[in-house]
Amino acid sequence: MNKPMKPDPTFHASPILAMRAPVENFAFTIMLGKDTSHHDGLAVIDLRKDSKTYGEIVHQVIAPTIGDEFHHFGWNACSSSLSPLSGHAFLERRYLIVPGIRSSRIYIFDVKDPLKAKIHKVIEPEEVFEKTGYSRPHTIHCGPEGIYVSTLGGSGEDGTDSPPGIFIMDCETFDIIGIYELDRGEQDKHYDFWWNLPQNYMVSSEWGLPPQFENGVVPEDLVGGKYGHKIHFWDLRARKNIQTIDLGENYQMALEIRPAHDPTKSYGFCGAVADNTNLQGAVFTWWRDEDGKWQAKKTIAIDPRPEDPEDLPEIIKGFGAVPVLITDIDLSLDDKYLYVACWGIGEMHQYDVSDPFNPVLAGKVELGGIAKETKHPNGKDFVYGPQMVEVSRDGKRVYWTNSLYSTWDDQFYPHQEGGQMVMANVGENGGLTIDPDFYVNFPENMRAHQIRLEGGDCSTDSFCYPSV
Amino acid sequence: MAALWWAVILSGAYHGLNPGMGWPLAVSAALMERKAVAMPKALLLLTTGHLLAMIAILLPFSLMIWLIEREYEIRLIASFIVIGMGIYLLINSKHPRYLARIHPAKLGLWSFLSAIAHGAALMLVPIYLGICQIAEDNGSTENSGHLAAQNLMSNDLFTALGVSLVHTVSMGLAGAFLAILVYFWLGLKFISQAWFNLDKIWACSLILVGAFGLYFNGTH
Numbered sequence: 001m002n003k004p005m006k007p008d009p010t011f012h013a014s015p016i017l018a019m020r021a022p023v024e025n026f027a028f029t030i031m032l033g034k035d036t037s038h039h040d041g042l043a044v045i046d047l048r049k050d051s052k053t054y055g056e057i058v059h060q061v062i063a064p065t066i067g068d069e070f071h072h073f074g075w076n077a078c079s080s081s082l083s084p085l086s087g088h089a090f091l092e093r094r095y096l097i098v099p100g101i102r103s104s105r106i107y108i109f110d111v112k113d114p115l116k117a118k119i120h121k122v123i124e125p126e127e128v129f130e131k132t133g134y135s136r137p138h139t140i141h142c143g144p145e146g147i148y149v150s151t152l153g154g155s156g157e158d159g160t161d162s163p164p165g166i167f168i169m170d171c172e173t174f175d176i177i178g179i180y181e182l183d184r185g186e187q188d189k190h191y192d193f194w195w196n197l198p199q200n201y202m203v204s205s206e207w208g209l210p211p212q213f214e215n216g217v218v219p220e221d222l223v224g225g226k227y228g229h230k231i232h233f234w235d236l237r238a239r240k241n242i243q244t245i246d247l248g249e250n251y252q253m254a255l256e257i258r259p260a261h262d263p264t265k266s267y268g269f270c271g272a273v274a275d276n277t278n279l280q281g282a283v284f285t286w287w288r289d290e291d292g293k294w295q296a297k298k299t300i301a302i303d304p305r306p307e308d309p310e311d312l313p314e315i316i317k318g319f320g321a322v323p324v325l326i327t328d329i330d331l332s333l334d335d336k337y338l339y340v341a342c343w344g345i346g347e348m349h350q351y352d353v354s355d356p357f358n359p360v361l362a363g364k365v366e367l368g369g370i371a372k373e374t375k376h377p378n379g380k381d382f383v384y385g386p387q388m389v390e391v392s393r394d395g396k397r398v399y400w401t402n403s404l405y406s407t408w409d410d411q412f413y414p415h416q417e418g419g420q421m422v423m424a425n426v427g428e429n430g431g432l433t434i435d436p437d438f439y440v441n442f443p444e445n446m447r448a449h450q451i452r453l454e455g456g457d458c459s460t461d462s463f464c465y466p467s468v
Numbered sequence: 469m470a471a472l473w474w475a476v477i478l479s480g481a482y483h484g485l486n487p488g489m490g491w492p493l494a495v496s497a498a499l500m501e502r503k504a505v506a507m508p509k510a511l512l513l514l515t516t517g518h519l520l521a522m523i524a525i526l527l528p529f530s531l532m533i534w535l536i537e538r539e540y541e542i543r544l545i546a547s548f549i550v551i552g553m554g555i556y557l558l559i560n561s562k563h564p565r566y567l568a569r570i571h572p573a574k575l576g577l578w579s580f581l582s583a584i585a586h587g588a589a590l591m592l593v594p595i596y597l598g599i600c601q602i603a604e605d606n607g608s609t610e611n612s613g614h615l616a617a618q619n620l621m622s623n624d625l626f627t628a629l630g631v632s633l634v635h636t637v638s639m640g641l642a643g644a645f646l647a648i649l650v651y652f653w654l655g656l657k658f659i660s661q662a663w664f665n666l667d668k669i670w671a672c673s674l675i676l677v678g679a680f681g682l683y684f685n686g687t688h
Contacts (some may be wrong), residue, residue: 087563144568
C-alpha cells in the first residue's frame with residue numbers, strides 16, 4: 001500500500017484543532033433492514049449547505065447479505081495516529097469498519113470518495129469465531145495496536161459459553177490478530193469502550209448477553225436486574241482490568257462511555273438506560289480521584305412520563321408510565337455539552353457539563369416518543385425516538401437518528417416503521433433548535449442507526465495532545 | 469576522517485528532527501503536565517534511550533573487530549546487514565506492534581526499542597567501522613606489534629562510545645530545537661503540517677550507508 005507523504009488532513013493533534021478544522025461535507029449513516037429478510041447498507045448524506053442535494057441521500061451501498069444488523073461502526077484511523085507512539089502517522093482515514101451484531105459478519109467500506117463509496121472487504125463470521133472465540137462485534141475504535149472491536153457475545157450458539165470481550169484487527173490489512181484481554185477480572189458482559197491514550201486507561205461497559213437482546217428485551221431480566229450495570233477500568237497497554245465499579249443493580253444497561261476529549265482530564269460519562277425501580281434514565285460521571293482510584297456517581301437523572309396504560313405498548317403497559325430510556329450520549333469536542341438521547345420519552349437533552357459533577361440542562365427538544373409522537377417542525381413524522389446522536393466537530397450541529405435495535409423498535413413502537421435522520425442547531429450559549437430544513441427520510445424498509453461524519457466526529461477521534 | 473565524524477553528527481540531527489523518533493512526545497509531556505520543565509525531562513529520557521540503543525549495537529562490533537581480527541569480513545557482513553535492514557524496511561512498512569504496548573510514560577524504553585526496531589542504531593555501524601579503519605591505518609605507521617593491538621582495542625571501544633555520544637547529542641539538540649519551537653511559538657498544528665513520510669527515505673538511507681560501507685571496504 002502506498003502511503004501518503006503527509007498525515008491525513010483530518011488528523012488533528014488536539015480537540016481544539018479539530019474544532020477549528022473545516023466543517024463536515026458528508027455523513028455516513030447506517031441503513032438497517034427492518035427485519036432479517038432485508039439487506040442493510042450505508043447511506044451517504046450530503047451536508048454541503050450550498051449543494052443542490054443538501055440533506056439528501058446521494059449514494060447508497062447495500063450489503064449483499066441479509067440478517068447482519070449493522071449497528072455501531074468506526075474508522076480505520078483517526079487523530080490518535082499523530083502520536084509517535086502509535087507509529088501510524090501515515091494511515092489514511094478512508095475505511096469504515098461496519099460490524100453486523102446479529103450475523104457477526106464485518107464489512108469494510110472504502111469511502112475515500114464518498115460519492116463512490118464501495119465495499120472493500122468482508123470478514124466472514126467464521127473467521128471472527130475461530131480467531132477470537134467472540135461473536136456479535138459492536139464498537140470500533142482505532143488505537144495503539146490497531147483497530148479494537150468490542151463484542152457482545154462469547155462462543156457457542158447463543159454466545160454464552162464464554163465471556164465476550166475485545167479483539168484487535170490489523171489497521172492496514174484488516175486481518176484479525178487476536179483477543180485483547182490478558183486479565184479481564186470480573187468482566188463478563190460487554191458493550192462500549194473508550195480510552196485516554198496518554199493516560200493509558202480504558203473504560204468499558206455492559207449491555208447484556210445475546211439471549212437478553214437478540215429477540216427483544218427480556219422484561220424479567222430487566223426487572224430482576226440481570227442486565228449489565230458495571231463499568232470496568234483497564235490498564236490499556238497492559239490489557240488488564242484494574243478496577244470494576246458496580247453502578248448499582250437497579251441501573252440496568254450501562255451503555256455509552258464518553259471520556260473527556262482533552263487528554264489532561266481524567267473523567268468521563270456513562271449512560272444507564274433504565275433504573276428498574278422508578279423508570280428514570282441516569283447518567284454517571286466517572287473520574288479518578290487523588291489516590292488514583294476510580295469513582296462513579298449519578299449526576300443526571302431524568303424522570304419518566306406518566307401515561308394512561310391504554311396508550312402504552314404491551315411491553316410497558318403494566319408500568320403506567322413511559323420509561324426515559326437513555327440509549328445514547330455524546331460529548332462535544334470542547335467537553336462542554338453532553339447530549340442525552342431519551343428514546344422512550346422522545347426527547348434530546350443538552351447538558352452543560354463544564355462542571356462534570358454538576359450538569360446543568362441547557363437545551364431540550366421533543367421529537368417522536370412513546371404515546372407522544374411529536375412531529376418534526378416540518379410537519380412530518382419522526383418514528384420511534386431520538387437515538388444515535390452525533391455532534392459536529394465544531395459543536396454547532398447535532399445529528400440524530402431513531403432506530404435502537406430491530407426487535408426492540410418493534411416492542412416499544414409496535415405500530416411504527418421507518419427511519420429518519422434530523423439535525424438541531426446549537427445556540428451561541430447553548431440551547432438546541434431543530435433545523436426545519438434538514439430531514440432525511442430513509443428508503444422504504446430501511447431504518448436509520450449510527451451516524452459518522454466525514455473527517456471524524458465527537459465519538460470517533462482520540463487525541464494525544466491537550467487543547468491549549 | 470572529518471567527513472565521517474560529520475556523518476555521525478548529521479545522522480544525529482536527521483534522527484532528532486524525525487517526529488517518529490519522539491520529539492512530539494516531549495511537547496505532549498510539557499502540555500500534559502502543564503509545565504515546561506517536563507519537556508527537558510522527556511527529552512532526556514528519549515535521548516538516553518537512543519544513546520543506549522547506539523551503544524547496544526556498536527559495542528558488539530567493536531568487540532568483534534578486536535576478538536576476531538578479521539576486520540575486512542566483519543565490515544563486509546555489517547554492510548550487508550545494514551543494506552538488508554534497509555531493503556526489509558522498504559518492503560515491509562509495518563510498525564512493530566510491541567512498540568504500541570509500551571506504557572506511554574516509559575519514553576526511555578520506547579526510544580531505545582524504537583531506535584533498534586527502525587535500524588537507527590544500525591545506520592551508524594558502517595560509519596563507525598570506517599572511523600576505526602582510518603584510525604588503524606594512521607596508527608599502523610607509528611606503532612607495531614602486540615602493544616598496538618591492545619591500543620587499538622581500547623581505541624575502538626572509545627570510538628564506539630564517542631560515536632554514540634556525539635550522534636545522540638546531535639539528535640537530542642535537533643529534537644529539542646523543534647520541541648521548543650513548537651511548544652513556545654509554532655503550536656501543535658506544526659506536528660501534522662511538518663511531519664513528512666520518511667519511511668522510504670529512511671530505508672534508502674540505510675541502503676546508502678551500507679553501500680558506503682562496501683565501497684569504503686574496497687578502497688581500504
